[in-house]
Amino acid sequence: MSTSRVDVGDRLERHGATPARESTPSARAFVLEVSDLSVHYGVDANMVRAVHDVTLNVRRSTVLGVAGESGSGKSTLVYALTRLLRAPGVISGGQAILNVSSPDDPTQVTPVNLTTASERELRRVRWSHVSIVLQSALNALNPVRRIGREFDEVLRTHRRSLSRSDRRRRAAELLALVGLEPDRLDRFPHELSGGQRQRTMIALALALDPELVVMDEPTTALDVVTQREIITELAELRSRFGFAMIFITHDLSLLVELADEIVVMYAGSIVERANAGELYAAPRHPYTLGLLESFPPLHGERRELTGIAGSPPDLAAESVGCSFAPRCPFAMDRCRAESPPLAPLGDTGRSVACWLHTEHSVVPVPAPLARRWTVPSGPAAPGVSR
Amino acid sequence: MMTDVVAPVARLSARGLTRHFTTRVPGRILAAKRVTRAVEDVSLDLVAGRVTAVVGESGSGKSVLARMLARIVTPTSGELFLEGNAIALRARRTLDYAAQVQLVLQDPFASMNPVHPVRHSLERPLLIHGAHKAEVDELARSVLARVALDPPDRFLDRYPHELSGGQLQRVSIARALCVQPSVLLADEPISMLDVSVRLGILNLLKGLADHERLAILYITHDIASARYLADETIVMYAGQVVERSPGTVLIDEPAHPYTQLLIASVPDPSGAARVDRGAGESRPFVRAEEGCAFALRCPHATSRCRHECPPAFVIGEGHVSRCWLHADQAPASSDLATPGRQREGEATKT
Numbered sequence: 001m002s003t004s005r006v007d008v009g010d011r012l013e014r015h016g017a018t019p020a021r022e023s024t025p026s027a028r029a030f031v032l033e034v035s036d037l038s039v040h041y042g043v044d045a046n047m048v049r050a051v052h053d054v055t056l057n058v059r060r061s062t063v064l065g066v067a068g069e070s071g072s073g074k075s076t077l078v079y080a081l082t083r084l085l086r087a088p089g090v091i092s093g094g095q096a097i098l099n100v101s102s103p104d105d106p107t108q109v110t111p112v113n114l115t116t117a118s119e120r121e122l123r124r125v126r127w128s129h130v131s132i133v134l135q136s137a138l139n140a141l142n143p144v145r146r147i148g149r150e151f152d153e154v155l156r157t158h159r160r161s162l163s164r165s166d167r168r169r170r171a172a173e174l175l176a177l178v179g180l181e182p183d184r185l186d187r188f189p190h191e192l193s194g195g196q197r198q199r200t201m202i203a204l205a206l207a208l209d210p211e212l213v214v215m216d217e218p219t220t221a222l223d224v225v226t227q228r229e230i231i232t233e234l235a236e237l238r239s240r241f242g243f244a245m246i247f248i249t250h251d252l253s254l255l256v257e258l259a260d261e262i263v264v265m266y267a268g269s270i271v272e273r274a275n276a277g278e279l280y281a282a283p284r285h286p287y288t289l290g291l292l293e294s295f296p297p298l299h300g301e302r303r304e305l306t307g308i309a310g311s312p313p314d315l316a317a318e319s320v321g322c323s324f325a326p327r328c329p330f331a332m333d334r335c336r337a338e339s340p341p342l343a344p345l346g347d348t349g350r351s352v353a354c355w356l357h358t359e360h361s362v363v364p365v366p367a368p369l370a371r372r373w374t375v376p377s378g379p380a381a382p383g384v385s386r
Numbered sequence: 387m388m389t390d391v392v393a394p395v396a397r398l399s400a401r402g403l404t405r406h407f408t409t410r411v412p413g414r415i416l417a418a419k420r421v422t423r424a425v426e427d428v429s430l431d432l433v434a435g436r437v438t439a440v441v442g443e444s445g446s447g448k449s450v451l452a453r454m455l456a457r458i459v460t461p462t463s464g465e466l467f468l469e470g471n472a473i474a475l476r477a478r479r480t481l482d483y484a485a486q487v488q489l490v491l492q493d494p495f496a497s498m499n500p501v502h503p504v505r506h507s508l509e510r511p512l513l514i515h516g517a518h519k520a521e522v523d524e525l526a527r528s529v530l531a532r533v534a535l536d537p538p539d540r541f542l543d544r545y546p547h548e549l550s551g552g553q554l555q556r557v558s559i560a561r562a563l564c565v566q567p568s569v570l571l572a573d574e575p576i577s578m579l580d581v582s583v584r585l586g587i588l589n590l591l592k593g594l595a596d597h598e599r600l601a602i603l604y605i606t607h608d609i610a611s612a613r614y615l616a617d618e619t620i621v622m623y624a625g626q627v628v629e630r631s632p633g634t635v636l637i638d639e640p641a642h643p644y645t646q647l648l649i650a651s652v653p654d655p656s657g658a659a660r661v662d663r664g665a666g667e668s669r670p671f672v673r674a675e676e677g678c679a680f681a682l683r684c685p686h687a688t689s690r691c692r693h694e695c696p697p698a699f700v701i702g703e704g705h706v707s708r709c710w711l712h713a714d715q716a717p718a719s720s721d722l723a724t725p726g727r728q729r730e731g732e733a734t735k736t
Contacts, residue, residue, distance in 0.1 A: 307585030
């Protein structure tokens with residue numbers, strides 16, 4: 001997967017020779033730039049801070065994985081940045097810029113601020129440039145409509161020039177992409193299996209060839225064999241169409257396989273951001289380490305695992321210091337008093353929000369978090385900072 | 387657990403458990419009934435101090451199996467033996483059976499009464515099973531301590547919505563333990579829980595088997611968690627046992643093509659070698675009228691597979707696979723011995 005990123009980088013570099021009027025280098029490299037995004041639910045005393053100062057960038061044609069447990073704010077984050085968030089959810093700060101490239105000239109990039117865009121602007125970018133696949137396909141598809149009508153509606157709304165028969169043909173093409181027969185267009189959602197429904201959702205999301213597809217736990221409700229088939233299909237579709245993807249899941253081992261870069265969220269904040277392989281080989285945040293240790297391995301010695309003590313935090317409660325401190329085996333006094341910022345980890349291109357890893361840390365890094373502590377030699381991983 | 391010198395005793399044994407559901411074919415009012423073979427001829431022994439893991443996808447019949455063992459669903463045919471005594475399956479479930487065999491369900495939020503505090507859920511089974519009013523409070527506290535909900539006072543008067551999923555699943559297990567059962571049936575106990583609290587529940591179940599000698603049936607779709615717990619592993623597909631082995635032999639050396647597919651499908655960040663995966667769109671609910679149930683998805687299927695249902699073949703010490711690929715091996719005479727003789731047989735095996 002990392003090779004695809006290099007390829008894209010090269011292509012961009014070459015195109016970079018003739019910079020377009022509005023395109024900055026970062027706008028060409030990143031399809032989505034989110035900075036300091038915060039989301040609250042409710043107001044005043046009942047306010048819950050679901051997402052807190054999240055900054056992340058999605059490189060073109062790469063997969064950003066967002067890992068976190070329920071309540072970590074990962075779904076709220078994508079609802080906010082696709083502006084699907086409903087009251088009482090409120091975007092209370094920050095912005096999300098979608099860099100829309102023109103279909104004729106990929107170097108021509110127009111930034112659209114998703115957090116302030118009008119309904120009219122949103123209508124223009126949604127589905128054509130950014131689309132979303134939701135967790136429960138059964139709830140996302142209208143139960144009293146045939147599958148074909150869902151496709152028809154999208155195409156009719158966004159591609160007005162298409163005739164009825166063209167739309168039908170395009171819908172059949174899209175289903176074929178995900179390995180479904182065209183006769184499925186005349187079926188109702190309840191007539192399809194869970195895997196087929198989720199495939200239909202993916203085909204719908206790809207209907208207008210978007211640059212960014214957001215996947216909110218698309219395989220969580222599926223069996224492991226079906227999950228594997230869908231993940232394989234997604235990889236093929238991505239290499240064919242080159243869309244970038246934000247993939248949200250609680251299954252960190254799935255992300256390590258699938259994503260180029262991973263952000264780990266806990267209690268509404270990003271606690272660690274790293275290249276997928278490095279995150280797996282050398283987690284730096286105690287929560288990431290705990291998550292990785294929570295999956296019993298399929299190979300090797302059978303040994304006792306401990307997981308993470310305690311339970312996920314209550315976001316409504318006022319908290320001081322690091323939100324993971326109550327469950328953290330390495331917590332110090334400082335952790336309970338002061339919340340650590342998400343800071344770059346040396347020049348590794350990765351970031352972590354943990355006092356154990358500050359530049360002037362006087363605390364020795366605990367052994368489990370010191371695995372491969374020295375920065376590997378060779379070309380540094382393409383990080384977020386340029 | 388495996389080093390235990392005490393001869394294992396099968397607390398609950400099932401022989402040839404089968405359940406068919408009959409449904410009308412839509413649109414045809416008369417005749418034409420369709421039979422769904424949810425569970426077909428499953429035999430197993432739940433042994434004190436051991437965890438038996440049943441692995442399968444949704445629709446494989448694993449939950450129907452658990453419900454038959456708990457006697458919530460009546461088997462179409464087959465036998466159940468509790469402590470070696472045959473159970474009259476047509477009769478009503480007795481209180482005594484319920485006291486011996488308890489079921490823990492998947493969704494702790496849906497399986498607790500939301501309008502009553504935890505205390506109610508724990509004391510009710512105690513009172514039904516004849517505990518004295520004076521002692522129920524003490525018993526409820528002790529059972530909460532057994533599932534590591536400390537201090538009990540913090541939990542007894544809380545309502546289900548005030549607890550997290552992991553805590554609630556512990557309460558659910560505590561409720562099952564109230565009546566001092568010897569068999570605990572856990573139907574997907576961790577699949578609804580947050581990743582970080584799943585191991586806690588698995589370790590709790592392991593502790594109950596190791597230290598309190600409970601016989602545990604652990605039903606899951608997550609083969610890695612089965613590997614973590616199991617003393618015996620059973621893989622089900624379309625209602626049938628397709629492979630079984632002591633310990634986790636079948637996970638380390640899968641013989642049946644379905645088990646191989648299942649293992650190859652698990653996300654594995656360590657990138658260990660993958661087995662060849664079956665091809666094509668999955669048809670989990672399609673089952674051939676004749677022949678092997680897995681033949682439609684199996685990369686090795688031959689015409690024999692499509693016409694003849696394979697029997698179980700013995701491919702190793704206690705390792706059995708229902709696949710024609712192993713036709714050169716001796717067929718397993720019957721799945722397991724009948725419980726009368728079986729105790730001695732089990733003892734010599736271990």
